[in-house]
Amino acid sequence: RISLYLSNSKIMDQYDEFGNYVGPELEDSDYDEGDDFGDVDDNEYENDGHMVVHDDEMDQDNTESNDNNRIVLHEDKKYYPEAEEVFPGVKTVTLDEDAQELNEPIIKPIKPKNFSILQKEAPALVYESEFLTSLMNTPTLIRNIAILGQFHHGKTVFVDTLVAATHADDWDPSKEVRYTDTRKDEQDRQLSVKSTAVSLVLENIKSKSYLLNILDCPGHVNFSDESTAALRAADGAVIVVDAVEGVMMNTERLIKHALQARLPICLVINKMDRLVLELKLPPQDAYFKLLHTLEEVNNLIVAHTHASAKPQRLSPELGNVCFAAGQHGWSFTLASFAALYCARHPRFGLNATDLAKRLWGDWYFNTEKNAFSKSKPSAGGVRTFVQYILEPLYKIYAHTIGETPE
Structure with a gap:
């Protein structure tokens, strides 16, 4: 070794x-x-x-x-792993030139986003704003109302008819303003997302002015919290029902919530024009369709009313049922329609209140006796609601739609 x-x-x-x-x-x-x-x-x-x-x-x-x-040259030394070794399968791109424009700042300023489309200037009204503020000092003349209903049953458009009645300038009837949809996304989707309050001064049949604080609530079930909160601030609930679709699942839920809050209910049967233009029902069949919807709502009220309380009854002759076509800008109750007849035909000496009670139900007009009766005339006839309300409406629509451009 x-x-x-x-x-x-x-x-x-x-x-x-x-x-x-x-x-x-x-x-x-x-x-x-x-x-x-x-x-x-x-x-x-x-x-x-x-x-x-x-x-x-x-x-x-x-x-x-x-x-x-071993001696390794400087350019051959490897201090850190390559990007392909750390992130396999990832394509690495190196930009040698600056792609940003010279007039574009590196840190952009914060731009506040505006989602609201509220009018900055108050529109011209048929009454003075001082009159509205004076009504606020009289609680007996104030009504707080929550507008409830199923999705796309016409609640917002129905409120538009009330708002348009208080504006001095006429609205374009060919456009849906959707006045209470104050957000851009609501206007684009044609869907209410938030409850919107609007204060209006409206008159009753006797020309008595009241201050109405109206809460237009969303109808989509995902925004039911807005309706629940509105019921806590309201004195009464207005249930809007489509004349064709009738009572839906969300309609039943809203009626139940209103009864739990111990609030009086009014019914608005909206989109009456669909019975004429879409279903093309005869006036007699349209009456039975409206009667079925009304009975269905009353059955729900009886089913969900507390045992210690008396169920409320909704009926047109009681004045708590309204018929409307929000898209065409009209609505009426039996009392308002009776008042219209009495004003147009004063020579008959009719009382509007007594006439309104005879415009719904099994009431007929006997031409031989020239009087209203509960029994059907021997010569035949139709109910007074069909004869004096539905048939004139059908004639107006038939005349308007059948009119030629010339």
């Missing part, structure tokens, strides 16, 4: 610190002998016949130490 060490030291003296050969010149035979070293087995024998076994682990450690001590 000492001889092996001495031979290795002699060999190392033939190379400088950079591994370059500095010993004597070698002949070709020396190169050939060096090439045969690879054919010798790993196990060698000493001169005395003993076998010398090389340690492979020692050789591996020597190899690793040589790799660590």
Whole structure:
């Protein structure tokens, strides 16, 4: 082993610190002998016949130490892993040029977003604003009303008819203003999202002015919290029902909430024009359709009224049922229609209150006796609601739709 060490030291003296050969010149035979070293087995024998076994682990450690001590150029050094190694499968793009315009700031200023479309200037009204404020000092003349109903049953458009009656300037009848939809998303989607309050001064049949604080509530079931909150602030609930669709699931839920709040209920049967234009029902069948809707609402009131309270009854002759067509801008009760007849035909000397009670139900006009009766005339006839209300409305629509452009 000492001889092996001495031979290795002699060999190392033939190379400088950079591994370059500095010993004597070698002949070709020396190169050939060096090439045969690879054919010798790993196990060698000493001169005395003993076998010398090389340690492979020692050789591996020597190899690793040589790799660590190897000189690497600066441009070949690797300090951090490549992006492809850290994020495999991700495409890396390097932008050498600035794509931002020169007139565009790096940090943009904050722009406040406006979602409201409220009018900045108050519209011209048929009454003075001082008159409205004076009514606020008289609680007996104030009515707080919540407009409730199923989704797309025409609550907002019905409120438009009330708002238009208080404006001095006429609205375009071909456009839906949706006055209480004060948000841009509500106008775009034609869907109420928030409850909107509006104060109006309206007159009754006797020309008595009242201050109405109207809460137009969303009809979508996802915004039912708005309706629940409005019922806490209201003195009464107005249920709007589509004349064609009738009572829906959300309508029943709203009636139940109104009864739980112990609020009086009024019914508005809206979209009466659909009975004429879409269903094309005869006046007699339209009457039975309205009667069915009214009975369905009354049954729900009886079912959800507290046992200790008396169920409220909704009926047109009682004045708590209104018929309307919000898209065409008209609405009426039996009392208002009776007052219209009495004003147009004063020579008959009719009383509007007595006439209104005979315009609903099984009432007929006997032309032979020139009087109203509960029994159907022998000559035949139709109910007074059909004869004096529905048939004139049908004639107006038939005349308007059937009119030629000339």
